[in-house]
Amino acid sequence: MSSTVSTDAPEAGPVTRPETGSMASRVRRKLATRTASIISIIIALIWTIPTFGLFVSSLRPENDIKTTGWWTFFKHPTMTLDNYNEVVFGTSASSGRLASYFINSLVITVPAVLFSVSLAAMAAYALSQLNFRGRDWIFIGVFALQIVPLQMALIPLLKMLNHYTEWGGGFFAVWFAHTCFGLPLGVFLLHNFMAELPKELFEAARVDGAGPAMTFRRIVIPLITPALASFTIFQFLWIWNDLLIALVFTSGPGSRPLTVRLAELAGTRGNDWQRLTSGAFVSMIIPLIVFLSLQRYFVRGLLAGGVKG
Structure with a gap:
């Protein structure tokens, strides 16, 4: 009597497939509805209304600004450029005379941004790609400097720069202060970005005979352009809108920026709303141009976590 052995494999149960799509993809799908x-359009409109109202008020005559709200402009539209002419090019003591302060803001902001961005990029490259003793401890120290309040460092820094406040036409101290306070955040952001760059790129550069300086110029800088643009925007807006450092490290109309003059107008000429509105909008022009011109790099810098080979 022969026995037959079944060679059929046991019936497999239902195969459970892993859930398709990550958390990021699910969030992205929900945000794309x-x-x-x-909702995003409504939030953007609500966010823009104060700026639009400021712009409309800056173009209205003095009597209209002081008697009615800016929203009544659409019922009786009357526009004038006298407010801008007076606040920018006026020569009287009550006018804004913002033209010279506008130049001071540019002279303060542009070099300070260049110093902080360039030094932060070089320091981040050294701390992320070069091997030397104590590198990690230096990075930890730079990271820890971000928690030091700005106000605590002002007096020691002012004492240190007391004899150098007249250098560079009175701008050296404020350049130095903005660079010092901007470096910790810049080094931290750029270090994290550079640390994600493929190691193969640097190995290939070393094989081709490129030194650290050439590798930084030819390879790293082009790859971190979005991150540099993001940090440049942050640093530019912070320096341009700064009031505290400008009050501490500058003196006199020859070196003080727009923010100081606008604070003076708000304090001494608080009833001249037509000057305040036009002066405030003048101070917004350059930051808006910088942000809009670098917006695509800014978005890429925020979304990119590195370069994938």
């Missing part, structure tokens, strides 16, 4: 788009 029509409802999310409508």
